[in-house]
Amino acid sequence: MKYRSIAVLLTAALTGGICLAQTAPVEDFKKTPTTQQEKEYPQVNSERRVRVSIPAPEAQRVQLDIGGVKYDLKKDEKGVWTGESAPQDEGFHYYQLNIDGASVPDPGSLYYYGASRWGSGIEIPAKDQDFYALKNVPHGQLRETYYYSTATKSVRRVYIYTPPGYDKDSKKYPVLYLQHGMGENETGWGNQGHANLIMDNLIAEGKSVPFIIVMENGSVNLNGMPRGPRPGGIPGQVAPQGGAASAAPGQGAPAGNAPRMGAGGPRVNVNFAAQFEKILFDDLIPYIESNFRVIGDQSHRAMAGLSMGGMQTHSIVVANPDKFSYVGMFSSGTFSPSEIKDIDSFKKKTKVVFMSFGGREGGSARIGAAAEEWTKVGIQGVSYVSPETAHEWQSWRRSLHEFAPLLFR
DSSP: OHHHHHHHHHHHHHTTSSOOOOOOOOSOOEEOTTBOTTOOOSEEOTTOOEEEEEEOTTOSOEEEEETTEEEEOEEOTTSEEEEEOSOOOSEEEEEEEEETTEEEOOTTBOEEEETTEEEEEEEEOOTTGGGGSOOSSOOOEEEEEEEEETTTTEEEEEEEEEOTTTTTOOOOBOEEEEEOOTTOOTTHHHHTSOHHHHHHHHHHTTSSOOOEEEEOOOOOSOTTSOOOOOOOOOTTOOOOBOOOOOOSTTSSOOOTTOOEEETTEEEOOTHHHHHHHHHIIIIIHHHHHHHSOBOOSGGGEEEEEETHHHHHHHHHHHHOTTSOSEEEEESSOOOOGGGOSOHHHHHHHOOEEEEEEETTSTTTTTHHHHHHHHHHHTSEEEEEEETTOOSSHHHHHHHHHHHGGGTTO
16 A cells, blocks of 8 residues: 555656755746746756746645746735746756636746747856857847748748948849748747847957848748647756657647657658748748848858758758758767769758767767768868757757858858
């Protein structure tokens, strides 16, 4: 009977029925950059625990849902529920609150688009956060603009990073087309990824040449595709998929029939890549090259993406080997020279093939050998493994930070 009771408790804990007891947290909680102005919560402490608080006097149960785990909050005499999570990985994580079974955003956090919805996000301070910090350096602009797509017969929104000095000079710039993960959209690389700040700092340090970045919504014609799983980020969880251990697209292991990363790379329905490919070549690239000062040839054009966006990059480059000279795949499987039909022509214009993974993801062991294959055929193959991160934004911020200095040299 005793052993059966223990088994029942463990089963309940693993299925979210209860939360196992935690040690008392260190009481040095502070607000984060992702806490709304004039709000006190959410907060993070030196152990990387997340603390939330919400008034819900009529509720029977309130939980913090982060990293695929639900943590019970405690109600005080005023009906305010407060509690915290176990330590989380460094970097950005989606999360939500669960009030009597209903999952809702935290009214104290800023909102981010992930898991195919707007919801809460939390920034866990990282040891290496200086590379995406807001500093007193020359800044570029993250521009929101719109263009008409004949492929979708609609007006589409696109975000464009122009480097410092773009409005003061007349020169033309190279361009990187940079894609998000499944369940995210064109806001991801600016909001969650801090791509503009990463580039501002790299350019100020002389580590990257200035270039334009174009960030569009690659989630087109995904009818029938699975909705992204919940946010991830618990240390030690391994996330094998592409776009969020249980995660918002963009972070962690997939649920149900979501696309997964297999031993040989992504196993996905590539129709979504074909649809975005049409937008890219019929509408987006012509719009950018007509309205911004970019150098419109293969040698000055790069494409990269995280998770689903990296898979799209892979498929598009294989189908169009004469369009991009720099290729980046972040948490998106591997890319081999054998996939290119005319490798001799390909290597005349292609300069870099970059592949990365978080160190806690399945797949990180394969990219080194894949990079060596590219180097052997005469193209610079580069692999990068983000230390102690999974399928999450800190992996992808670091990946962009490593990839950008390789471009357009």
